[in-house]
Each structure stands twice: as C-alpha cells, then as structure tokens.
Amino acid sequence: MSPDRRLLFVHAHPDDETLFTGGTIARYTADPDTEVTVVTCTLGEEGEVIPPELAELAPDRGDQLGGYRIRELDAALDALGGPRHRYLGGAGRWRDSGMVLTGHGTRAGLPPELPARALAGPEGFGVQLAQLLDIIDEVRPQVLVSYASDGTYGHPDHIRAHELTAAAAAARPDVVAKLYYAVRSTELQDAGLAELHEALDGDTGRTGLRWPEPDEHPGHDPAEVTTRVDVEKFHDERIAAMRAHATQIDVRSGSGWTAYAMSNRIAQPLLGTEEFVLEGAAPGTVETDLFEGVETP
Structure with a gap:
C-alpha cells in the first residue's frame, strides 16, 4: 500500500536533486509515512567534467557523460535513502540544453544553438507536460517541488522544469495540494x-x-521564503x-x-537548512514542514 503522504521533486539534471533538495529528500525518504519520488528531466549531457581522468566523457570529446551520470545519480539517490526515481519520458528522451554564462557570477542563459532533443526546445513542452502528468497520475503526490521561475540562476532547463511543474500542478488541482519552489536566500x-x-x-x-x-x-529574496x-x-x-x-x-x-x-x-x-517558496502562500506564511496543512487519509 502507498504511504499516506507523497512528495514529488522535478529536477533538470542529475546532481540538482542533491544540490538543491538533497537534505529534504533524505529527511522525507527516512519517514515511513512518506513516499518520495524524484523526476530527472535529462542526463546532464552538456555538463563540464571536473576530474581530469574523466575528461573524455565531455560532450565536445567522447560525448559519453550522460550515460556516466546515470550511474552517479543512482549512487546519489542511494546515499539519500533510496527514493523512487523516474526519468521524464525515459532515460535519454530529453537532452541537456546546455547554457552560456551571462553577466556577473554564475548567472546563465540560453545558448544560441540548442542540441537535438533539448529539454528547453520550444517544440517539446506539450509532450513533456503529458509525460510529467503521467507520472503525477501514477504517483498522486500531494506536494510538488521544483525551481523558482528564474531557475535559480537562469539555466534554461531549470526554467523549463519550473514551467512544466507549475503547469502540471495547475492541471491536477484534485491531486496536488501544494507547489513549492526550492530557493536559496x-x-x-x-x-x-x-x-x-x-x-x-x-x-x-x-x-x-x-x-x-x-x-x-x-x-533569492529572503522575504519571499515561506518554508x-x-x-x-x-x-x-x-x-x-x-x-x-x-x-x-x-x-x-x-x-x-x-x-x-x-x-x-x-x-x-553546505547549509543545514533548505529553503522553499510556497506558491500562492498567504502573506506571513512560516513553515518547517512541506506537508503542513495537507490532509491525508
């Protein structure tokens, strides 16, 4: 039987689940009354490679990074307690769109040319939304989590994940009680x-x-953080x-x-708190639990 509380995270690439919400995934996965599912939209094929010994995996060399990151993601999810996992449309259906740095610091934008099957491609939204809705219909999560509308730092795939998650929540108001955006103030x-x-x-x-x-x-603006x-x-x-x-x-x-x-x-x-903004929250909302106010059977 499915646990009474069900939580679904929608992330763009392998590693985003850990960087933005790893502690929250681990916390709720450890709760026997909560079922946690992580959706990953791409394999992160366009990422840069840090260790020199793995440099040939890079997209401008062997272009094998996506397959290698499947293995990394499996190990990371195991470390976080073993939540359920899905790739949007199946592993490799949508490719990392890549990014270009714009302006100061780590802010990113859409590259001038997108790879084939890029998640952020304009023609893919309808199919992607249908695929995410299929997962929601299966999992039936009361709580959805993704990124804020700016994708945290502007990455086009993060922005697309936000758009998909917001549209999916709006399309399933009978299922989704709360929609959160993971932020860092x-x-x-x-x-x-x-x-x-x-x-x-x-x-x-x-x-x-x-x-x-x-x-x-x-x-993110700390005044907007609700949770x-x-x-x-x-x-x-x-x-x-x-x-x-x-x-x-x-x-x-x-x-x-x-x-x-x-x-x-x-x-x-490494911060001991993870922050979220609750969509449509009343002014002054202060929470410490993503399921606060959610009615369960």
Whole structure:
C-alpha cells in the first residue's frame, strides 16, 4: 500500500536533486509515512567534467557523460535513502540544453544553438507536460517541488522544469495540494559563508577553492521564503550524495568544515537548512514542514 503522504521533486539534471533538495529528500525518504519520488528531466549531457581522468566523457570529446551520470545519480539517490526515481519520458528522451554564462557570477542563459532533443526546445513542452502528468497520475503526490521561475540562476532547463511543474500542478488541482519552489536566500548564503569563514579561521585558502566575490552566487529574496526545512542531521547523507556526483561536484572538508564547488571552483558552504517558496502562500506564511496543512487519509 502507498504511504499516506507523497512528495514529488522535478529536477533538470542529475546532481540538482542533491544540490538543491538533497537534505529534504533524505529527511522525507527516512519517514515511513512518506513516499518520495524524484523526476530527472535529462542526463546532464552538456555538463563540464571536473576530474581530469574523466575528461573524455565531455560532450565536445567522447560525448559519453550522460550515460556516466546515470550511474552517479543512482549512487546519489542511494546515499539519500533510496527514493523512487523516474526519468521524464525515459532515460535519454530529453537532452541537456546546455547554457552560456551571462553577466556577473554564475548567472546563465540560453545558448544560441540548442542540441537535438533539448529539454528547453520550444517544440517539446506539450509532450513533456503529458509525460510529467503521467507520472503525477501514477504517483498522486500531494506536494510538488521544483525551481523558482528564474531557475535559480537562469539555466534554461531549470526554467523549463519550473514551467512544466507549475503547469502540471495547475492541471491536477484534485491531486496536488501544494507547489513549492526550492530557493536559496541571500541571507542564508551569507550566513553560511560567514560560518565557513570562521571555521577556517579566516584562511579561505585551506579549502583549495576560490572564495566567492560579493553577489557571485545568485540568491533569492529572503522575504519571499515561506518554508525552511532543517536538514542538519542528514549532513553525512548529503556529503555522500555530492561525492557520488564526482564529475560535477568537488567536495572539500576538514576539521569542523565542509565546502563544495562546481567546475568553476567557487566555494559554497553546505547549509543545514533548505529553503522553499510556497506558491500562492498567504502573506506571513512560516513553515518547517512541506506537508503542513495537507490532509491525508
């Protein structure tokens, strides 16, 4: 029998589930009354590769990264407790659209040319929505989670995942009670960097990573955050999941501190809280549980 509470995450690429919502996935997967399902829309074929020994997987070389990231995702989900998993339309149906960096820091935009089968391609939306609705009809989640409308940092696949999830929630109001957008506020990021700086005794070079410049990591308006989930106790699970995504995430740690970076080598702190914005929330909404107010059988 299906658990009373059902939660579905819609992510663009392998590793996004860990970076944005890994602690929340682990927390609810550990709850026997909650069924957690993760949807991954692409194989992340256009990602950059961090370890030199895996460089031939890259899209401009062997173009085998997508297949390798299936293995990474399997290991990461196992580390997070083993939630259920689906690829949108099946593994490899939609390809990573890629991105170009625009403006300051890590902000991204749509590349001038899209690969064949790109998730963000204008012709695919209707088919993709039908595929996501098929999963929702099967899982029947009361709660959906994806990204905010800006895709957190502008990646076109994150924006498409947001659009699909919002449209799916609107199409199934009898199933979906709550729609959340995973965000990271400037306030939380700044506090995390300050704590990491203190743990390093001010010697940021100990991380082996580049310390971020002001406003280099896009952050969400803290006033819009409605829901903060405490994931501190799932620190080890999140670290293991990040390490599983070795082509994409570089994890560094020492006595009393942990930092990580993507291929840009810009240090980020591992935060003990994950933040969300509840779609349509009343002003002043403050939550600590994604299922707050959800009626279950």
